Amino acid sequence: MEISASLIYFMLYLLVMLHCYLAAAVRTNITTDQSALLVLKAHITDDPKKILATNWSSAAGSACNWVGITCDANHHRVTALNLSYMGLNGTIPPHLGNLSFLTHLSFRANRFHGSLPAELASLRGLQVISFGENNLDGEIPSWLGLLPKLEELYLCCNSFRGTIPPSLFNTSSELRIINLGQNMLTGWIPPSLSNCTSLKEINLFENNLTGEVPSDIGNLPNLVKLDINNNSLTGVIPYSIFNHSTIRVISLYLNFLSGHLPSGIGNWVPNLEVLYLWGNEIDGIIPSSISNASKLIKLELEENYFSGSIPHTLANLRHLEVLNLAGNLLTRESATLELSFLSSLTNCRKLTRLMLADNQQLNGTLPISIGNFSGSLQYFSAFGCNIKGTIPKQIGNLSNLLVLALQNNELGGAIPSTVRGMRKLQGLCLQGNRLQGSIPDVICDLSNLGELFLSGNELYGSLPTCWKSLTSLRKLFLDANHLTSKIPPSLWSLGDLMQVNLSLNSLSGPLPSDIGNLKVVTLLDLSWNQLSGQIPAAIGGLQNLERLSLAHNKFQGHIPQSFGQSISMQVLDLSHNNLSGVIPESLEKLHCLKHLDVSFNRLGGEIPSGMDISIFSAQSFMGNEGLCGPPQFKVPPCQVVGQSKAHTSVKLAYILPAVIAAILVLILILFLIITLKRNAKSASQEAPTLATWRRISYLELERATDRFSESNLVGKGSFGSVYRGTLSDGMSVAVKVFNLDIQGSFKSFDAECKVLRRIRHRNLVKIISCCSNNDFKALVLEYMPNGSLNKWLYSHTYSLDILHRMNIMIDVASSLEYLHHGSHVPVVHCDLKPSNILLNDDMIAHVGDFGISKLLGDGDSMTQTMTLATIGYIAPEYGSQGIISTSGDVYSYGILLMETFTGKKPTDEMFSGEMSLKRWVKESLPHAVIKVVDGNLLQKNDRRFDAKQDCIFSIMRLAMDCSAEAPEQRMQMRDVVKTLKNIKMKFVDGD
Numbered sequence: 001m002e003i004s005a006s007l008i009y010f011m012l013y014l015l016v017m018l019h020c021y022l023a024a025a026v027r028t029n030i031t032t033d034q035s036a037l038l039v040l041k042a043h044i045t046d047d048p049k050k051i052l053a054t055n056w057s058s059a060a061g062s063a064c065n066w067v068g069i070t071c072d073a074n075h076h077r078v079t080a081l082n083l084s085y086m087g088l089n090g091t092i093p094p095h096l097g098n099l100s101f102l103t104h105l106s107f108r109a110n111r112f113h114g115s116l117p118a119e120l121a122s123l124r125g126l127q128v129i130s131f132g133e134n135n136l137d138g139e140i141p142s143w144l145g146l147l148p149k150l151e152e153l154y155l156c157c158n159s160f161r162g163t164i165p166p167s168l169f170n171t172s173s174e175l176r177i178i179n180l181g182q183n184m185l186t187g188w189i190p191p192s193l194s195n196c197t198s199l200k201e202i203n204l205f206e207n208n209l210t211g212e213v214p215s216d217i218g219n220l221p222n223l224v225k226l227d228i229n230n231n232s233l234t235g236v237i238p239y240s241i242f243n244h245s246t247i248r249v250i251s252l253y254l255n256f257l258s259g260h261l262p263s264g265i266g267n268w269v270p271n272l273e274v275l276y277l278w279g280n281e282i283d284g285i286i287p288s289s290i291s292n293a294s295k296l297i298k299l300e301l302e303e304n305y306f307s308g309s310i311p312h313t314l315a316n317l318r319h320l321e322v323l324n325l326a327g328n329l330l331t332r333e334s335a336t337l338e339l340s341f342l343s344s345l346t347n348c349r350k351l352t353r354l355m356l357a358d359n360q361q362l363n364g365t366l367p368i369s370i371g372n373f374s375g376s377l378q379y380f381s382a383f384g385c386n387i388k389g390t391i392p393k394q395i396g397n398l399s400n401l402l403v404l405a406l407q408n409n410e411l412g413g414a415i416p417s418t419v420r421g422m423r424k425l426q427g428l429c430l431q432g433n434r435l436q437g438s439i440p441d442v443i444c445d446l447s448n449l450g451e452l453f454l455s456g457n458e459l460y461g462s463l464p465t466c467w468k469s470l471t472s473l474r475k476l477f478l479d480a481n482h483l484t485s486k487i488p489p490s491l492w493s494l495g496d497l498m499q500v501n502l503s504l505n506s507l508s509g510p511l512p513s514d515i516g517n518l519k520v521v522t523l524l525d526l527s528w529n530q531l532s533g534q535i536p537a538a539i540g541g542l543q544n545l546e547r548l549s550l551a552h553n554k555f556q557g558h559i560p561q562s563f564g565q566s567i568s569m570q571v572l573d574l575s576h577n578n579l580s581g582v583i584p585e586s587l588e589k590l591h592c593l594k595h596l597d598v599s600f601n602r603l604g605g606e607i608p609s610g611m612d613i614s615i616f617s618a619q620s621f622m623g624n625e626g627l628c629g630p631p632q633f634k635v636p637p638c639q640v641v642g643q644s645k646a647h648t649s650v651k652l653a654y655i656l657p658a659v660i661a662a663i664l665v666l667i668l669i670l671f672l673i674i675t676l677k678r679n680a681k682s683a684s685q686e687a688p689t690l691a692t693w694r695r696i697s698y699l700e701l702e703r704a705t706d707r708f709s710e711s712n713l714v715g716k717g718s719f720g721s722v723y724r725g726t727l728s729d730g731m732s733v734a735v736k737v738f739n740l741d742i743q744g745s746f747k748s749f750d751a752e753c754k755v756l757r758r759i760r761h762r763n764l765v766k767i768i769s770c771c772s773n774n775d776f777k778a779l780v781l782e783y784m785p786n787g788s789l790n791k792w793l794y795s796h797t798y799s800l801d802i803l804h805r806m807n808i809m810i811d812v813a814s815s816l817e818y819l820h821h822g823s824h825v826p827v828v829h830c831d832l833k834p835s836n837i838l839l840n841d842d843m844i845a846h847v848g849d850f851g852i853s854k855l856l857g858d859g860d861s862m863t864q865t866m867t868l869a870t871i872g873y874i875a876p877e878y879g880s881q882g883i884i885s886t887s888g889d890v891y892s893y894g895i896l897l898m899e900t901f902t903g904k905k906p907t908d909e910m911f912s913g914e915m916s917l918k919r920w921v922k923e924s925l926p927h928a929v930i931k932v933v934d935g936n937l938l939q940k941n942d943r944r945f946d947a948k949q950d951c952i953f954s955i956m957r958l959a960m961d962c963s964a965e966a967p968e969q970r971m972q973m974r975d976v977v978k979t980l981k982n983i984k985m986k987f988v989d990g991d
Helices: 002-040 050-056 096-099 118-122 142-146 191-194 215-219 288-294 312-316 341-345 368-374 393-397 415-419 441-445 489-493 513-517 535-542 561-567 585-589 646-686 698-704 747-754 789-793 800-820 876-879 888-902 917-924 946-962 973-989
Strands: 045-046 070-073 080-083 089-091 104-107 111-114 126-129 136-140 151-155 159-162 177-179 182-188 201-203 225-227 235-236 250-252 256-258 274-276 298-300 305-307 322-324 327-331 353-355 380-381 403-405 427-429 451-453 475-477 484-488 497-500 505-511 523-525 530-534 547-549 554-555 572-573 578-581 594-595 601-604 625-626 713-716 722-727 734-737 768-772 777-782 837-839 845-847 861-863 883-885
Touching: 002 045, 002 080, 080 274, 118 142, 118 535, 182 513, 191 215, 235 475, 288 312, 312 341, 341 368, 368 393, 484 578, 489 513, 513 535, 530 601, 535 561, 561 585, 585 876, 594 800, 698 722, 734 747, 747 768, 747 777, 789 837, 789 888, 800 837, 800 845, 800 888, 800 946, 800 973, 876 888, 888 917, 888 946, 917 946, 946 973
Parallel strands: 080 104, 089 111, 104 126, 111 136, 126 151, 136 159, 151 177, 159 182, 177 201, 201 225, 225 250, 235 256, 250 274, 274 298, 298 322, 305 327, 322 353, 353 380, 380 403, 403 427, 427 451, 451 475, 475 497, 484 505, 497 523, 505 530, 523 547, 530 554, 547 572, 554 578, 572 594, 578 601, 601 625
Antiparallel strands: 045 089, 070 080, 713 722, 722 734, 734 777, 768 777, 837 845, 861 883
16 A cells, blocks of 8 residues: 555656646747747837737737737647738748747738748648738749648739749649739749649739640649739630639630630530630630530620620520620621620529620610610610610610610610619710700609710700709710700709710800809810800809810800919810900919910900910910910010100100109119118028028927837938927927938938928928927928828729829929929929828828939039939939939939839839830830739720720820930920820810
């Protein structure tokens, strides 16, 4: 018994010791993991939701209790790290390689940058890696293919470049999902991809991949999704892809694929749901066997070269929701004029979108069975198809239709009154047909209608009087018809109308003052009618109005002085009326005005000299016998009419010498006053920098920025940091603190002060005050809450469309025009780049950072020995010879313009050797601009694709003119502003 008791005590002792040992081991391991996580926290520079700042600490207990952390219950080691959707900014430290039990690693939808550390290769247990939607760059690491348990790899929506490593796809790989979409990858798709037999999803969309689709890719036994859209792939689509029992999604649109579809395409893909092949070069017929893919939901074959008739067998696709066959060479069946395939498609009871536009050889009539489409149909587009006959009255049965686009066909007859049945209709596009009769009053029953296009038909009679019910209407185009009547007052009650075109009709009567209700209207064209009376002064209150044409009417009276308040006016056409009086001087305030036509009226007096007369021609003023002014307008010079009577001449002989003497004395006095002021100004300019300015104390700035805390840091530059602050009066400001330990910071501070106190412009960052002593120097500037253009161009969280980017670049060009031509002393910015362009609440751009700018004084250029500007934006003569001039800024602007619309920095790694951003853009013009433009701006399925492509081509051509190698060949900024505004006007007008 004694021996047994001793043995029991000994075993208990061993158990206690083992427990202590294991507890110590656990503490050591979790401590290792916790240390790695804290290093990660230290590498995060921005934690906007304060999640890690408040939770990842010893106060929160073990790392297993931290947000985003999952631990193994047995070993107490970190197995999952998920920081997705937290808005974090920073880099990924190599220390994460110490999390040896990690199986899931997800940082999706943040702002991590830099490359993936090689130390992650040691995490042999990783099953899921998700770094999608960040700002990571560099090449895709080949070591990813060495992770034996990796099943899912998400690296989409970053800036990875280079080729896809073939090593990702080894024969022993467990990889099921790979997503490398929306990066900058080049080269071929590795044939080794077909070795990876576990693959279910392949996502390589929106890269720059070339070559052919690997022929064996269809042999992957488990493949469910293949998405390689928006690349530069060529060759024939492998038939093996269409012989696959598991595949559900095939997306190969926007490539250069050719050949034709196999005749049995639908026979071997029983689970296919999505087939996107649009925007390629595929020809031949649409095989009728495609209907055997009975689970198809979306079929898009737009913008190819398909020919022949549309197969009736498509009616068997009972799950079909989207059918897009637009932009091909399809024909109707020759046996009948009716487009009978439409009748068969009515059996597709789930169809929501039917697009047939730009198939000019369809050349048939709409069947009455069109009314049999189910209530699910929302979008029907068949413009440019040479459709004849009339619009069937049964079309009113489409009660859920949102858009009906039948423009540019050969439709005749009347607009059927049954359209009232389409109560949800938002867009009715019937322009460019041969419709007759009047505009039916039932149009007013369409209370959701936002766009009504009836231009270029043969409509006649009166305008409806019931416009008040169309409160959603934004665009109204009734031009080029035969409409007769007064414009009903109810039309002017639609305060949200943005574009109105009633031109080329026979409308009569006066315009009421109620026209001033159109507060947001940008286009108002009433030309070529028989309107009379006076032009309402209320038009002057339309501050968003950009284009106004009242030409070819019977208006009389004066041009209202109030027109000077229409500050957005770009085009003003009042020609061919009976207007009298003078051209009001208030038009001098219209700084955006590019086209003015007051010809063929009865105007007199002097052409206002304050307008930018260089942009107008003689044709703008011809046909007004009473006008006088500069000779380039082919009008007589303005003269003071003399008095011819003898006694007046006698009086002048006595009075004139006295008047002249008095004037001379006044001139002398004024000369002395001006001289004294100039001397005083010169003396003040030679005084110490900002000596006469009110300074804000260091203590006040410290309070405003919460002691210059990291949470208020909004950016760092070459010479210091910028903090967000709130002054004691509540004003939000940006405080630029100069790092006086950096060589050149004193000089930068003085230069910025010297420039900023001289300039004032709506597109320049405004200086509010400063703080300066021997140990501290800071500028207090206007705060820009929307950050820099750089942020908006290179973050997946933000986006800018074409119009936003044009407006920003017009703002930047306007600021440079002022600096070069509007300032008393020309200013050269010297460092134009996206990070120096800041955006306020209204997304209006302001140019800032004048730390290396130069005042030119009396010369056109100057030379300095040290080049300080940013590489990639520097003009050649500045980089090689140190020559600074306004044309150098123009060069930088051209590069900036390319960057803004391509989304590529001039320092991008793809630009090496002889290839540069400028050369890359130049080689794309004029036919391949889609290959260089930012993919967010231009997609082939966009209904305005052609207009956007033309717009971007014009912008790129302007950018090339700005960035010419020789300074004398570059445009001046005043011409850049005009050109860019013209491009914008053409683009907006085409909307």
